[in-house]
Each structure stands twice: as structure tokens, then as C-alpha cells.
Amino acid sequence: MEFISALSSWCSGSGFGHGAGYGMSGMSGWMPFHFGGILQLVVIGLIIYFTVRMFRKPDTGPSAPSAQDILKRRYASGEIDEETYIRMKNELK
Template sequence: MMYFGRGFGGCLGYGSPFGGIGGILMGVVCVLLIAAMIVFVVRALKKAEHSRPSTGAMEALRLRYAKGEITEEEYLRIKKTLEQ
């Protein structure tokens, strides 16, 4: 007769169809769920980061500033205008 009142309790504890390995299985399942959640969050953050609009105008502005075609004041003024 199966006895569920001792050990880890529940269907994965002592007396379960899984035997003594039930606790290990439950631990593995928990670790896998936590890892899947971490992967999901990291991918969502990366996707959100890449979805920011990076217009060609901002890239052109950065290049003009890097080449020295415009001053810092002009760069900041134009950047502020483009971000609006």
C-alpha cells in the first residue's frame, strides 16, 4: 500500500510511483523552469532594445559630428530636434 504521509509529501515524495528520485525530478523541473524564464526575459529585453527607432537621420548626424563637419552645439541642437 502506498503511503503519502511521510517524506517529501505529495505525488513526488516518499511512496510515489517515482520512488526516491521524485525530489530530484522536482528540483530539475524547477531549475529548468527558472532557466526558461531567464532566457525569456533576456530575449524580451534584447528585442525591446533593438526595436528602438534608429533613424537614418540620427546616424547621418552622428557621422557628420564624428567627421567634424558640425560642432558639438550644432550636434546637440539637431539631435534635440530629431528626438521630438
């Protein structure tokens, strides 16, 4: 709870803990809330964004095809004949 109150008093203006920030009152005029409230939301958003980014697993990208996948592709495309395919398949096992 101390964190929220410290964060709300960090910027001037109507933020989380302040009252009349959501209307046509005071100096806010046509703005829905003061700049301090917007700044607080931006800071909290950046903290959440970088925290999620820090703990997310890195993308490894597409994995390399296995030797058997390459052998099947070569046999299917006609690069090697059936005898060679069977022999190489048995050697891989």
C-alpha cells in the first residue's frame, strides 16, 4: 500500500489517490485527467513491459531439420534411389 501512495504522490496532478481528476474541474479543462496521472500510467506500463520482456523465453527460431528429415526429402525429390535411401536410413539408426 505504501508503494501506491508513494507512486501517486510522485507526480503532481490527479493520479490514483487524488480526487477530482476525472471531470471538467479546476485547471484540467477539457482533459480527462492531469498530466501527472498520464505520466504515472506510462511509468507503470513501462515497468510491466520490461518486466515481462525480461522473464520471457528467447525465441530460438525454426529448428534445423533432422538427418532423417533431410534423407526423406532427398528420396522424395529423386536425388537418391531406394537402395541408397534404405542403406542410409539403416546407418542413421
